[in-house]
Amino acid sequence: MEKIIVRGGKKLNGTVKVEGAKNAVLPVIAASLLASNGKSIIHDVPALSDVYTINEVLRYLNAEVKFENNTVYIDASRELTSEAPFEYVRKMRASVLVMGSLLARLGHARVALPGGCAIGTRPIDQHLKGFEAMGAIVQVGNGFIDAKVEGRLKGAKIYLDIPSVGATENIMMAATLAEGTTILENCAKEPEIVDLANYLNSMGANVVGAGTETIRIEGVDELHGAEHTIIPDRIEAGTFITAAAITGGNVLVQGAVPEHISALIAKLKEMGVEFVEEKDGLRVIAPEKLKAVDIKTMPYPGFPTDMQAQMMALLLTAEGTSMITETVFENRFMHVEEFRRMNANLKIDGRSVIVNGPADLQGAEVAATDLRAGAALVIAGLAADGITRVTELKHIDRGYVNFHGKLAALGADIERITVEETTQAPNTTSIAIN
Numbered sequence: 001m002e003k004i005i006v007r008g009g010k011k012l013n014g015t016v017k018v019e020g021a022k023n024a025v026l027p028v029i030a031a032s033l034l035a036s037n038g039k040s041i042i043h044d045v046p047a048l049s050d051v052y053t054i055n056e057v058l059r060y061l062n063a064e065v066k067f068e069n070n071t072v073y074i075d076a077s078r079e080l081t082s083e084a085p086f087e088y089v090r091k092m093r094a095s096v097l098v099m100g101s102l103l104a105r106l107g108h109a110r111v112a113l114p115g116g117c118a119i120g121t122r123p124i125d126q127h128l129k130g131f132e133a134m135g136a137i138v139q140v141g142n143g144f145i146d147a148k149v150e151g152r153l154k155g156a157k158i159y160l161d162i163p164s165v166g167a168t169e170n171i172m173m174a175a176t177l178a179e180g181t182t183i184l185e186n187c188a189k190e191p192e193i194v195d196l197a198n199y200l201n202s203m204g205a206n207v208v209g210a211g212t213e214t215i216r217i218e219g220v221d222e223l224h225g226a227e228h229t230i231i232p233d234r235i236e237a238g239t240f241i242t243a244a245a246i247t248g249g250n251v252l253v254q255g256a257v258p259e260h261i262s263a264l265i266a267k268l269k270e271m272g273v274e275f276v277e278e279k280d281g282l283r284v285i286a287p288e289k290l291k292a293v294d295i296k297t298m299p300y301p302g303f304p305t306d307m308q309a310q311m312m313a314l315l316l317t318a319e320g321t322s323m324i325t326e327t328v329f330e331n332r333f334m335h336v337e338e339f340r341r342m343n344a345n346l347k348i349d350g351r352s353v354i355v356n357g358p359a360d361l362q363g364a365e366v367a368a369t370d371l372r373a374g375a376a377l378v379i380a381g382l383a384a385d386g387i388t389r390v391t392e393l394k395h396i397d398r399g400y401v402n403f404h405g406k407l408a409a410l411g412a413d414i415e416r417i418t419v420e421e422t423t424q425a426p427n428t429t430s431i432a433i434n
């Protein structure tokens, strides 16, 4: 078993560079399946376990995929198969993003039904509603979703009940090869949607309005491979910003795009954090003491749910009472129990958590319950008294490249170790190895 070991109390200083965005690269790789001729070359691809998984899905579907030096080369011009089995969807829900491309290109897609996960049930009804509106027959059974269309998909007017990121992306991909015009309303407006639209357009698609509430897609007959560079990861940038802030540090986050994290910056400024925009990134200068604030997660451009756990860690160290309200996922507070192990005073009240700060955080053994919770526990460890040991690192590896190494380079006392698992007789004292 691997653990991240943090000894708290060090201020972070220096420069950290963010990777390409996980949530942009996954749909972009899925969209590459739409290219019936030519190769795609995708730059600034982070070496994350999720990227390895989506690459495996594409290989299974018979595309040729090579990943080296942060570049992915994809040739999807061969005959593809249309089924993505459970072993991939189980590892990563975003595997479901291949559905729109397969359905549009092959007229058929069969993808294992994604289950719920630690942050909520996460249904995909809006994705399926979009495919049906474009003429697909969708059947769910035996753990699979099967979508079929006679001939081509047909452009349609589709209104999303929720501005779902994944549904916007899946429907947008499907609509690029549909006959006629698709108008998608109440779309997600995340920067990753804009990145996907830019990639699709460079493949020969005609997508207008990405980043606004309404996206219009004129279907074309075929798409080709294209070269594309992934946008910087705003959540990784935000994670390092909160890490700098919790330690009272001064850090340049290279590659951070301030417009992509304006809600986070606004809240941190209210807390007393200073920001300086520099040529190649954003400098974070933390105050001696942080002030409490309330936050509410919302779809973009609101406060991102993917920064909620890291923000909870930071607010634990702020003076006063804060309230965090989670409106995007119904169950994204699993980290509360872990923070309590570190002596945090947190009270869950429905979809809100009341944070009483400043906490006298103490190092403890804690488990990452999802990727952002994992990052947040490491961040809390940076400010805790004593040693924090974080387990279940597979979650962190889904979303962060060399997280502990980047923090260590900024001056954190942190390491990642492998601990031999021992089979223990009942009632014996546990032995800490390493």
Ligand SMILES: CC(=O)N[C@H]1[C@@H](OP(=O)(O)OP(=O)(O)OC[C@H]2O[C@@H](n3ccc(=O)[nH]c3=O)[C@H](O)[C@@H]2O)O[C@H](CO)[C@@H](O)[C@@H]1O
Pocket (backbone or CB within 6 Å): 022, 023, 024, 026, 094, 120, 121, 122, 123, 124, 125, 126, 127, 128, 162, 163, 164, 165, 166, 167, 188, 299, 305, 306, 328, 329, 330
């Ligand atoms: C790979 C990726 O990009 N993941 C991001 C994406 O996930 P993902 O695309 O799964 O998130 P969605 O925007 O679809 O989900 C938002 C909410 O809508 C609900 N919903 C969604 C689709 C649907 O058909 N029906 C439905 O009810 C979900 O359960 C959730 O409560 O956006 C989330 C919200 O910003 C982020 O936390 C994830 O990091």
Ligand SMILES: C=C(OP(=O)(O)O)C(=O)O
Pocket (backbone or CB within 6 Å): 023, 093, 094, 119, 306, 371, 372, 399
């Ligand atoms: C929830 C997240 O990702 P995913 O949708 O891939 O589970 C995340 O990036 O915080």
